[in-house]
Each structure stands twice: as structure tokens, then as C-alpha cells.
Amino acid sequence: MISTLEKEIAFRYLKSRKKDGFLNVISIFSFIGISLGVAVLIIVMSVMNGFRAELINKIVGFNAHVTVKPYENSINLEKLNDKSLKLISKELILSNFGEAIVISKDYTKGLVLRGYNSKDFSKLDVVKKGNLIGESNQLSINSISIGKELSFNLDLSVGDRMSIMSPVGIETIIGSLPKQEIFTITSIFDSGLADFDANIAFINLDTLESFFDLEKKNRNLEIYLNNPSNINEIKIEIQKIFNNQFVYTWADMNNSLFSALKVERNVMFIILSLIIIVAAFNIISGLTILVKNKTRDIAILKSIGVLNKSIIKIFFLVGIIIGTTATFFGIFLGIMFSLYIENLREFLSNTFNISLFPEEIYFLSTMPSEINPVSIFIISLCSIFITIIVSIFPAINASKLDPAKGLKYE
8 A cells, every 4th residue: 555655755756846857858758658659549449440340331231141152952942931040030132143244345344243133132231221323123134233433434324224244155156155235224332332332233133144044043042130240150050050051151251351450450559559668668767867866855765764665656656647647648538539530530631632531442431430448448458557567667776775875965
């Protein structure tokens, strides 16, 4: 326990005096450094958490939570009535896909075509959320729904026609030629992910299977869950139902992306923690100078019977007060900036006429932020721990001073 005397002396040493001007400057820089380090860590972690959450929402909004793909045999449709499957699922949709080539005068590119019937197409999240121009419930024969990015690249709008070539060949008198069809654009969707909008399009399921010569037995089952939070456990349950099929989740499909985001977040945490460590070392400098300036005071305290452990506590408390108050102030700054980061981005963009968060690069129109209490707790714990470590050594050195030599100190 820290006594009242020890507290009073520690707080007295923290007060500003003219002769301790240089010491006060070091203390202020220590305080500012730790505060900024903690604040920046919280802001960066919040933005990265927000970016990850937004990315998950957009990817899940464009893909099924769980997909069952035929392996050796077709999917047994009777299993769609399984009680346990109905209990965990919100929607069960049959689909298929194929890869084709878009052909225009000045633009040719590969395209993934995903096939749904009209009823199931209207159930997709990208359609239900209203991010669609045109008919949301119409996906008839030879109609197509394309992404916003692709429509921009091809300079097409709803009602226009586009030519698509299939890798499947048709026999003619001059040999085998790729199958080519003309599709009418009935809608344009905006998933919020430019990569998806530029490379994926939706067509009628029967049309797709005819276009790619696919059999109905090769159709995939897309499962949309009521509660996708415990998706790994649900995947195991679904695998038991469809034991002879290949079952995978949206997380499996994007595992490398989120692994890279996790690594990047951890690296950023380590790098930004160095700011706190560098600032904390200023506490060592400040306490060392404080001990030097208070040599006579320490000698007097020892001569009147104050124990070495009390001397340690006094100077240790000075370092802890600086580090702890700086940490809590940094937490306050970090939370405030995280809450209003989008307002700050808009202000800076409008004031300096620059784009700080271009949508074409980050796939998001706003800067997301998600404050995680666990992250804040870990950051504050690390900051206080570092402060404790750097405060110990100067405090111990203070207790080792010889009172006789200290009384001679001027």
C-alpha cells in the first residue's frame, strides 16, 4: 500500500517549478507521446475492424452463407425437407454458374455467369437491399442482370443488349464454333464491391444450363442461414445431412483475404505500439532527471527514517501517474476520433479537395469504424504495463542514493 506521505510527495514532485523546466518538458512529451500512441492504436484498430465488418457484410450479401456442391451424385432434393436443415436455414436456393466472355466493340473480358430462376433471384441480398436499377423480379430467358462497374466499362444501361460467348462449341459446316448469345439487360446491381460488380452477372438458370450445356443434376444448393455467426458449427451439421457432397462456406472462399487482413492488423498493432514504447522511455529520462534534482530531498527523507521501499514507491508513483493519465486521455481521444472519423474525413476532403478514401480502391463509400472494447482493454493494459516497467528502474536507483553524499549535493 502507498501511504499518504508518499502520495503527497509524489504529487508535489509532479507540480511545475521554474527550475525544473527541462524536466517538465520531458514529462509533457512523455504524456503527449503515450496519449497519441494509444489514440492512434485505437483509431487504426477501430477502422480496420470496421473495414473487416463492412467487407464481410458485402461479401455475405453477394454469396450464400453455405454452398453445397454436387460431388459424385446430384443433390438429393428430398433432403431439403430435412427438419434440422429447415430449422437453421432462412432460404434454400438452387443455382449454377459458368465462365464466359463478354464481347463489345472496344471491350472484351471474362465474366462469371450465375444462374437463378426469377423467384430465387429476388431473394438475393443484393436485390432485397434495393441496390438494383431495373426489374428485381425478372430474370427471364435471354435477360441478364449486370454489375454497376461492368455497365460503366461497357457504357450500357437497362434495356441495352450485350453479346456473350460461351466456351462450349457448336458444330457447323465449317467445324466447331463457340456458342454466342445476345442478352437484354433488365437490371443493374451495385453490391458495393467493384471487383464483384465488374466480373459477375446473373441470368436465368435454364438459360445458363442451355448456354453451357450443363445438366440439372450439377446444380448447387445455396443455403442462407438464420444465424450465420456460428457458421463453422452449422457447416458440420450440413455436411452430415449432405454427406456425399462438397460443403463450403463464404469464409472458406475468402479465407486468404481475411487471413491477410488479420496479419495486417497484427503488424499495425506491433508497429504502432513502438510509439508508446518510445514515449515511455521518456519517462525513464524524466524520472532520472527528477532523481538527480531531488538528491538532497531524498537524503533528507532517508535521514529522518524514510525507508528505501518508500523512496521507490514515491518515484514509481510519479511514473505511473504520468503513464496512466496519458493512457486514459489517449483512450478518450481514440474513442472520440473513432466515433467521428467519417465526419473528419468529409471535412478534410472538402477543405483540401482531396480523396482520402477512394471508393474504387477500398470498395467502400464511407470510412467504417467499429470500436471493440476488448481491443481498447488490451491497448490500455499494454500501455500501463510498459509504464510500470520503465518506472521501476529510476525508482530503484533513487533508493540506492547515499544520504551522506546527498546532503552535500547542491
